[in-house]
Amino acid sequence: MIFSISLYADNFGLLLFNGNCVTCHNETKSISAPSMLEVQKRYKNAFPSEKDFIENMSLWVEHPNKTTSIMVESIDKYKLMPELGFDRSVLKDITKFIYRTDFSKSNK
């Protein structure tokens, strides 16, 4: 597998992403949770700028909540995402990686 990451991605975001997110969120296929590709698309539609994207996604993931979700139908389908216990600054590093990565190039 050639792992395609953006040039900006640092080890930290990548490691945390691979170590924690992909267990449920496959890059391209929605299996037990919406795919990263899907999540990224939906968030980029709602929050086009990187700053807003990071701000909002990290805020939501810190305390997942159906009422503040922008993907309610996914919660109905896959249930609410569990709280991971990462603090906000770490979540910001991960969401920055998510914003900057082209998941469509991931041939997983």
Added chain:
Amino acid sequence: MDYIILFAILGAVFYYISQSYGKYTEYSKEAFKNFSVSKFELENSELGLFVALVAKVAKADGKVDSLEAELVGVMFDDISGIFPEPEKTKEILKEIFNEQKDRTDDVKEITDRLFQKIKNNKSKQHQFMGFLIQLAFVDGKVSEEENRVLIVIAETMEFDPKVYHAIFDSFEKNINKVNPTNNIEDSYKLLGVKPTDDMGVIKKAYRKLVKQYHPDIIKSQGKGESYIQEATIKTQEINQAYEMIKKDRK
């Protein structure tokens, strides 16, 4: 009394190592200058196999926490730095890590392949084992799953259980000795930053210190048993100071 036994065991281990393997085969740019960097070569090299084991220990408890990610990230830099094509090497190491982290069925096989390569080098076996143990301790305590993976690795590398437990216990004691900085002022001082600095500045200072003091698997070669432990303690202190500041600013 416990201490005396522990020191006696560690002392004996030390003596044994220094007697049998006075000459270390160290990792250096010079030693790797003819290494042809490819996934196949790296996967089958000592350090590639070691990265695979690091991945398994890091993910054993189902989660890669932030300090683990920080340390593994720096480890990629340390290892790739001695290879002819550092950037390419780093990308391949990341791939190896990523592929290996979720596989638990081949811990024994990977360890055995590594063991065959370092069979005659007790010092390397100890450095690798020490590094893996400290990684398991990084998030405070070793989980059952982490412990299980470590035991399989130790057994496959034919560690005498007494020796393995002596190393493990000594880590545990040392980790428990880490004094959390009691107050926020000390935390700022330890990181060399001011309370008026913004989080970006503090994070930068934190990362710089981790980079400077973390347990470096390359530099650890040829150093005594205590090196990784001391580096682990220092890293824990830096991390606790950083966590305290983050909490305080919430």
